[in-house]
Amino acid sequence: MWVHTFWLLASTVMGVAWSPDDLSTLQNSTSLIVTGLLDYYPVASSEDSVRLGATPGVFQQPYYWWEAGVAWGVMVDWQYYTEQYGKNDMIKEAMEYQMGTNGNYMPANQSMTEGNDDQGFWALAVMTAAERNFTNPSGNHGWLYSAQAVFNEMVQRWETTTCGGGLRWQIYTWNSGYNYKNVVSNGCFFNLAARLARYTGNSSYADWADKIFDWMTTNTLLFEDGDDWKLYDGATMESNCSTKTEIEWSYNYGLVISGSAYLYDFYNSSSTWLTRVTDVWNRASTQFFQNSIAYESACQPSGKCNNDQRCFKGIFLQLLGQAARLVPALESDIMTAINATAAAAAGSCSGGYDGHTCGLNWLDSSYDNMYGLGEQISALSAMSVTQVLSKNKPYTANNGGSSNGSVDAGVNTGSSSLLSDDTPISGKDKAGAGVITAVLMLFLIGVGVWILI
Numbered sequence: 254m255w256v257h258t259f260w261l262l263a264s265t266v267m268g269v270a271w272s273p274d275d276l277s278t279l280q281n282s283t284s285l286i287v288t289g290l291l292d293y294y295p296v297a298s299s300e301d302s303v304r305l306g307a308t309p310g311v312f313q314q315p316y317y318w319w320e321a322g323v324a325w326g327v328m329v330d331w332q333y334y335t336e337q338y339g340k341n342d343m344i345k346e347a348m349e350y351q352m353g354t355n356g357n358y359m360p361a362n363q364s365m366t367e368g369n370d371d372q373g374f375w376a377l378a379v380m381t382a383a384e385r386n387f388t389n390p391s392g393n394h395g396w397l398y399s400a401q402a403v404f405n406e407m408v409q410r411w412e413t414t415t416c417g418g419g420l421r422w423q424i425y426t427w428n429s430g431y432n433y434k435n436v437v438s439n440g441c442f443f444n445l446a447a448r449l450a451r452y453t454g455n456s457s458y459a460d461w462a463d464k465i466f467d468w469m470t471t472n473t474l475l476f477e478d479g480d481d482w483k484l485y486d487g488a489t490m491e492s493n494c495s496t497k498t499e500i501e502w503s504y505n506y507g508l509v510i511s512g513s514a515y516l517y518d519f520y521n522s523s524s525t526w527l528t529r530v531t532d533v534w535n536r537a538s539t540q541f542f543q544n545s546i547a548y549e550s551a552c553q554p555s556g557k558c559n560n561d562q563r564c565f566k567g568i569f570l571q572l573l574g575q576a577a578r579l580v581p582a583l584e585s586d587i588m589t590a591i592n593a594t595a596a597a598a599a600g601s602c603s604g605g606y607d608g609h610t611c612g613l614n615w616l617d618s619s620y621d622n623m624y625g626l627g628e629q630i631s632a633l634s635a636m637s638v639t640q641v642l643s644k645n646k647p648y649t650a651n652n653g654g655s656s657n658g659s660v661d662a663g664v665n666t667g668s669s670s671l672l673s674d675d676t677p678i679s680g681k682d683k684a685g686a687g688v689i690t691a692v693l694m695l696f697l698i699g700v701g702v703w704i705l706i
């Protein structure tokens with residue numbers, strides 16, 4: 254009886270304190286969210302049976318590899334925004350381990366799922382590391398090197414026989430979506446190009462960013478609809494990109510808004526990019542917020558967000574923070590939305606056996622009985638990004654950054670090959686790879702695998 258009463262009382266004080274202007278409170282609250290996030294990371298598990306043989310960088314099933322890249326990128330921002338460095342060795346180990354010997358984020362273990370978007374989110378995580386001057390890797394390849402390697406590989410994968418250009422969704426022929434060109438893959442490429450331009454000062458990257466933006470607009474994946482700019486999911490190559498999937502996801506808007514903000518800054522307050530970033534933000538601000546609180550409008554109202562989609566808001570908010578920092582004209586509007594969202598997200602982190610598990614739906618500022626890696630990532634991102642204005646702009650090579658790179662990174666590491674960098678292929682093996690592809694295709698068709706990301 255006493256125990257029962259105790260828990261009832263305890264539950265009334267559960268949840269996390271929300272007071273973004275008090276650093277100590279912010280640190281304590283976000284640390285609790287990180288602890289919950291790392292419950293899904295076997296390397297960090299306190300149970301030897303789980304930890305034994307765990308691979309650095311990857312989260313437990315069913316979470317796909319791409320989402321791990323998102324988690325580490327959000328944690329790089331979290332440690333920076335909240336000035337808590339105790340997990341930096343773990344973050345560094347994770348990002349460096351998955352980089353692979355060629356530093357290009359093409360680990361053989363992921364060839365069954367890795368698409369351009371998956372590789373792209375890891376590249377954005379290391380781009381964030383370079384921009385935050387995060388602890389440099391111990392090995393030969395800097396964070397910048399990896400970001401450049403992925404960029405260079407994407408340049409090689411630009412496909413011009415259909416749709417007038419664009420990246421395919423998938424890298425490998427055997428994965429579903431090889432004949433689909435989507436905004437998230439091209440949006441990662443755009444965002445990466447814009448950030449590399451600003452970080453390195455090399456305008457070749459900005460030329461690519463311009464080209465990708467133009468490609469999305471000519472194919473009406475990103476288009477003006479009356480007073481609105483809309484951004485769709487993607488389009489089929491069979492239809493030369495005329496058959497589109499007309500779903501709007503918050504993270505796609507985030508990628509375009511942030512990339513446009515970086516270009517606005519790179520081009521010294523360019524009015525073209527100010528118009529673009531403002532227009533796309535205006536659409537996003539009506540499409541993904543209710544009472545200034547962020548929600549994933551394409552899946553949350555129906556209660557059907559899958560594991561991938563549950564972290565989209567976190568990506569979106571992280572990217573919006575960059576735009577608020579780089580585009581003074583948007584600062585007030587974006588921060589109003591981020592601040593209201595973060596308070597509501599903190600309110601949702603009041604569930605689970607630990608009393609501070611975060612939920613998916615933040616609109617009521619309370620826990621909704623949903624939980625998972627995506628929920629933790631999203632709430633952590635929302636709470637951390639409230640600090641963006643009091644921190645430096647993303648560093649560049651000339652101003653605060655110390656990451657080593659190479660313009661030739663990734664160029665000769667077999668990006669167009671069927672297998673990954675871990676497995677250099679000779680001509681003979683390539684023929685073998687074709688057979689493997691055929692066998693895998695049959696297998697995939699047989700089990701009806703449909704991999705969304």
Ligand SMILES: *[C@@H]1O[C@H](CO)[C@@H](O)[C@H](O)[C@H]1NC(C)=O
Pocket residue numbers: 277278281
């Ligand atoms: C944060 O946690 C530390 C260590 O547990 C504690 O000393 C401190 O009082 C806490 N700060 C706040 C504002 O709760």
Ligand SMILES: *[C@@H]1O[C@H](CO)[C@@H](O)[C@H](O)[C@H]1NC(C)=O
Pocket residue numbers: 308311350351360362
């Ligand atoms: C790939 O999987 C093997 C077997 O689980 C593991 O030992 C290895 O560390 C993994 N490599 C990467 C880069 O994840």
Ligand SMILES: *[C@@H]1O[C@H](CO)[C@@H](O)[C@H](O)[C@H]1NC(C)=O
Pocket residue numbers: 415416417471472493
């Ligand atoms: C496919 O679309 C591109 C750009 O949208 C266009 O330039 C090209 O002519 C189209 N090809 C065909 C066969 O219609």
Ligand SMILES: *[C@@H]1O[C@H](CO)[C@@H](O)[C@H](O)[C@H]1NC(C)=O
Pocket residue numbers: 519520521
């Ligand atoms: C931005 O301004 C700086 C300083 O005037 C100049 O060096 C740089 O070339 C300009 N950048 C672009 C992309 O025009």
Ligand SMILES: *[C@@H]1O[C@H](CO)[C@@H](O)[C@H](O)[C@H]1NC(C)=O
Pocket residue numbers: 273274584585586588589592639640642
């Ligand atoms: C948002 O919150 C941050 C942190 O408390 C604060 O510095 C900023 O002024 C707030 N901005 C707006 C527009 O509410």
Ligand SMILES: *[C@@H]1O[C@H](CO)[C@@H](O)[C@H](O)[C@H]1NC(C)=O
Pocket residue numbers: 386652653654655
């Ligand atoms: C960036 O990191 C390097 C290497 O650790 C360090 O020497 C430098 O002072 C850091 N720069 C800033 C702005 O913190």
Ligand SMILES: *[C@@H]1O[C@H](CO)[C@@H](O)[C@H](O)[C@H]1NC(C)=O
Pocket residue numbers: 389395655657
């Ligand atoms: C970056 O490269 C330079 C020159 O090769 C080297 O001296 C330096 O140690 C490298 N820095 C890091 C952080 O790897």
Ligand SMILES: *[C@@H]1O[C@H](CO)[C@@H](O)[C@H](O)[C@H]1NC(C)=O
Pocket residue numbers: 455456457458660
């Ligand atoms: C700028 O980047 C491009 C594309 O990677 C590269 O070819 C070129 O050599 C770079 N220029 C400089 C000055 O580093």
